[in-house]
Amino acid sequence: MRTAIDETVKVMEEINRTGITEDELKDAKAQLIGNFPRSVETVGKLGYNLLILYGFGLNESYLKNFLKDVDKITLERVNQLLATQFKVSDYSILVYADKKHVQEQLKDMNFMVEDLK
Numbered sequence: 470m471r472t473a474i475d476e477t478v479k480v481m482e483e484i485n486r487t488g489i490t491e492d493e494l495k496d497a498k499a500q501l502i503g504n505f506p507r508s509v510e511t512v513g514k515l516g517y518n519l520l521i522l523y524g525f526g527l528n529e530s531y532l533k534n535f536l537k538d539v540d541k542i543t544l545e546r547v548n549q550l551l552a553t554q555f556k557v558s559d560y561s562i563l564v565y566a567d568k569k570h571v572q573e574q575l576k577d578m579n580f581m582v583e584d585l586k
Contacts, residue, residue, distance in 0.1 A: 471574040474562060481557045488548030501539050 489497075509515045509532060522531050564571060568582060575582075 470564065470566065470571045471578075474564070474575075474578070477562075478557060481555070481560070484551055485555050485557060486552075488551050489544070491544055494542070494544050494547060498539050498542060502536060505535055505539075 507514075508518055515532075518532060519529060522528065562580075564575065564580065568584065572582065
């Protein structure tokens with residue numbers, strides 16, 4: 470468990486320092502564009518997404534413009550945001566496990582441990 474957490478933090482720090490590559494951006498955009506139709510393919514899914522948008526103060530133009538907006542995303546802007554907004558120290562790590570199996574591995578990480586029984 471400890472190794473997985475340490476490696477995750479290393480990857481997050483590396484992304485913060487160096488950003489992502491053009492290929493990684495291309496793959497991410499392809500995934501967003503490819504998954505979009507499924508998110509609005511039924512009346513129920515469309516309604517759910519509209520409800521979420523309205524809850525965040527957005528309107529249906531978000532969905533109407535989604536594909537064009539994804540296409541406009543640039544590598545420079547993504548890496549700028551990663552460098553300024555993606556701070557590992559601002560994140561929380563949740564470990565959902567039996568406490569007796571992970572407590573010793575995580576004891577020096579200053580994790581708050583709660584029993585969810």
